[in-house]
Amino acid sequence: MSERRQLINLAYRLLGSLAEAEDAVQETYARWYALTPQQQDAIESPGAWLTRVASRICFNLLGSARARRERYVGQWVPEPLPDRTEWIDRWPGDTTIDPADRVTLDESVNMAFLVVLEAMTPAERVAFILHDVFRYPFADIAEIVGRTPAACRQLAASARRRLRASQPSATPTAQQAGIVRDFKRAWEAKDIEALVGLLDPDATAIGDGGGLATAHVDPIEGGAQVARAYVDIVRTAPGLTILERTVNGRPGLVAQRDGVTVTVYAFEVAGDRITHIWAVRNPDKLRPWTTGRRERER
Known part of the structure; x- marks a missing residue:
């Protein structure tokens, strides 16, 4: 059971849904406990076995998940991780992301990153997350996705190119926090000019x-x-309270009504401007935010 946090970390990044990640990990443990004691004893590294099985389950789920999301009503956004951390004074200094190729766990969970992952093929996503984030060798990944190690290396390289092409230069997180805070103040003041x-x-x-829940079916495009x-x-919607909260490791906002979270907002900032806002209003995705504190799986 000591492997559970690592498995949730992995499955969430592969699936973009905490609920689906927990189901995948539950299925992984069901398969472990279906083994006889003799079969369990014969496994040299239970942690490696669990990771391999969980990755394969997620790989299989990604195909069906894509089909379900094509039938989804409106836009599908990855499920935001529950986090009640206030980010006021959390990022007092310059915390620009290290430009090295290695992707950190914090980086791999921000909303902009997860949105790009959604556009990848299941094999690309699994190869990239397992290798670049969790540092698994391509020989092991090949067994999971049914490709050669060389093919998996190419899949990860393709995924890396997608990310580099789609993500802006990193803005220091402290600067992001200031911009999101200014957005909150202008929004509460109904100051359209300041928001623009x-x-x-x-x-x-x-x-x-x-x-x-009510949401625009199509994206809203253009700053104005x-x-x-x-x-x-x-x-x-009078009566909304807008709170500064950490959303997937970045400065975000949470809207509450009568103490209940009704929307979680994630932002992408490039330079000194906000380029993307993701507003998650689906109550199924917000259940972890409204049913009490859940341990953060990061």
Whole structure:
């Protein structure tokens, strides 16, 4: 059971859903306990066995998950990790991401990163996460995805190129926090001009209601359009409390009504402007945020 945190870490990054990750890990343990004591004793490294089985389960799930997400009502956004950490004063200094190839666990869980992973093939995603994030050798990955080690190396390289092409230069996290805080203040003040100044002219806002909560079916594109749409939110939904919270390892915002979380907002910042906002409103994805503190699996 000491491997559970590592398995959740892995499965969440592979699937983009905490609920699906927990199901995959549960299935992994079910397969372990289905073995006879003799079979368990014959496994030299139970941790490696569990990782291999969990990765294979996630690899198989990714194909069906893609089909389900194509039928999803509106936009599908990865499930935000529950985190009630206030980020005020959390990032007092310059914490620019190390430009080295190695991806850290914190990097691999931010929303912009997970969104790019969603565009990859299942094999690309598994090869990249296992190798670049968790440092597994390509020979082991080959057994999981049914490819040669050389093919897995190419899959990871392809995934790496996708990420580099889609992600802006890293903005220091302390600077991101200041920009998101300024956005919160301008938003609460219904100051459209200030919001437009904080948003990239080509900014995009995506809402995920899953058919269970009101959200724009299509992305909102353009800084001015996003600013107007967000001012409309606070005008038509009085009683919202906007809180500064850590969302997938980055400065984000949480909207609550009567103490219950109704929306989680994740941001991507490039330079001194916000380029993307992801608003998760699907109550199924917010259940961990509203049903009490859950241990952060990071």
